[in-house]
Amino acid sequence: xxxxxxxxxxxxxxxxxxxxxxxxxxxxxxxxxxxxxxxxxxxxxxxxxxxxxxxxxxxxxxxxxxxxxxxxxxxxxxxxxxxxxxxxxxxxxxxxxxxxxxxxxxxxxxxxxxxxxxxxxxxxxxxxxxxxxxxxxxxxxxxxxxxxxxxxxxxxxxxxxxxxxxxxxxxxxxxxxxxxxxxxxxxxxxxxxxxxxxxxxxxxxxxxxxxxxxxxxxxxxxxxxxxxxxxxxxxxxxxxxxxxxxxxxxxxxxxxxxxxxxxxxxxxxxxxxxxxxxxxxxxxxxxxxxxxxxxxxxxxxxxxxxxxx
Numbered sequence: 001x002x003x004x005x006x007x008x009x010x011x012x013x014x015x016x017x018x019x020x021x022x023x024x025x026x027x028x029x030x031x032x033x034x035x036x037x038x039x040x041x042x043x044x045x046x047x048x049x050x051x052x053x054x055x056x057x058x059x060x061x062x063x064x065x066x067x068x069x070x071x072x073x074x075x076x077x078x079x080x081x082x083x084x085x086x087x088x089x090x091x092x093x094x095x096x097x098x099x100x101x102x103x104x105x106x107x108x109x110x111x112x113x114x115x116x117x118x119x120x121x122x123x124x125x126x127x128x129x130x131x132x133x134x135x136x137x138x139x140x141x142x143x144x145x146x147x148x149x150x151x152x153x154x155x156x157x158x159x160x161x162x163x164x165x166x167x168x169x170x171x172x173x174x175x176x177x178x179x180x181x182x183x184x185x186x187x188x189x190x191x192x193x194x195x196x197x198x199x200x201x202x203x204x205x206x207x208x209x210x211x212x213x214x215x216x217x218x219x220x221x222x223x224x225x226x227x228x229x230x231x232x233x234x235x236x237x238x239x240x241x242x243x244x245x246x247x248x249x250x251x252x253x254x255x256x257x258x259x260x261x262x263x264x265x266x267x268x269x270x271x272x273x274x275x276x277x278x279x280x281x282x283x284x285x286x287x288x289x290x291x292x293x294x295x296x297x298x299x300x301x302x303x304x305x306x307x308x309x
Contacts, residue, residue: 007292008301009254012215012264020117024085027073030062030092031106036127038093042165047150048232049162049190051224051274062092066109074115088113089120096123100131107135111143118144120186125149125174126166137181146215147178148186148264154204158193172211179212186215186264191249193221194229194238198249205256209306215262218250222270223277230276240278247291251300259303267291 004014016024036042037050060069070088077083088110096103111119119139128147139145151171153159159168178185189204208216223233223240232238241249250266257263269284281287295301 004302008295009257009266010259010262010302011266012262015262020085022085023081023083024087024117025077025081025083026087026089026120027070027077028060028089028091029066029069029110030060031066031090031095031098032062033093033095033097035094035097036124037163037165043163045163045228047152047163047165049221049224049227049229051271052226066106067113070110070113070116084115085117086115087118087120088116089122091122094124094127095121096132096136097127100129100135103132104135107139111139116143118146120146120148122148122150122188124166125151125171128174128177133177133181136178136183140181140183144184146184146186148188148217149174150188151204151208152188152190153193153196153200154207155196155200158196158200161195162193175211175213184214185212186217186262187211187213188217188219190219190221191246191253192241194232198252201249201253202256205253208261209256209258213261215264216257217265217268218253218263219265219268220246220250220278220281222268222275222281224270225274225276233277242278243280243287243290246278246281247287247294250291251294251298252305254302255300255304256306257302258306258308263302 004010005017007014035046038044038046060073064072070086074083074086077086107119110116136145136147149171152162152164154168156168175185187208191201221240223230233240254263254266267281267284267287269281272282275282
């Protein structure tokens, strides 16, 4: 069993300390963009699980410029934990969905801050035009650029239900183009999507093992106020995981995951003000403690069940 500084999996924290020789923190930014799944290009309703904040409920205030958002969050973090290195994380909505001149302005504003060591951009694979890719390649030569792609699942039936709005081939093309330019790719997956079996989830993990990706987020499904998913939940169309079910599922995923893929998130806590279910996820510390205890009990670790294809 490989040990990643006391953890049974290759965590983001471990990777950052290896790469930068110090503790690194993320500052979550709002670039003031929308999404083709909201502005009518694909749909107007957004993905079925996405909050009105565009999954950026913890991001900065979009009325502030990027420098102000960064400085405000750095000030808080420095007071709390004496932090000195930060990743600029463009989190809210689709962060390459804007004219390239605007993207150039906000991205360069972020990486010009001497406290910023890398740029992480959450987006959709269908929002990476050639001019955007060329800009990302240019930025990546100055400071590391990571692109976070919201895949969620490879199951086409589930993808249709959650209104993802693009085919799997689009994701594959985006990964190929990004890696051709030396840009790191992080993939968002959601565990517990309605109708998905354990087999479906592990098929997504096995699929990603065979793609040229560098990181993954294993996100627990949250039911949030104001979403269409919340309407289905209130109509008892599906059930959310218990904590025990979630822990069992996430450990199974980690055991099947290649040891080379960094786990950027192994759980998540939805914004308490709009979280409907599962309420147990609001206590992130308790969830992580239980998860790590179960890893130890089972003698589980990342890659234990991985088969190299």
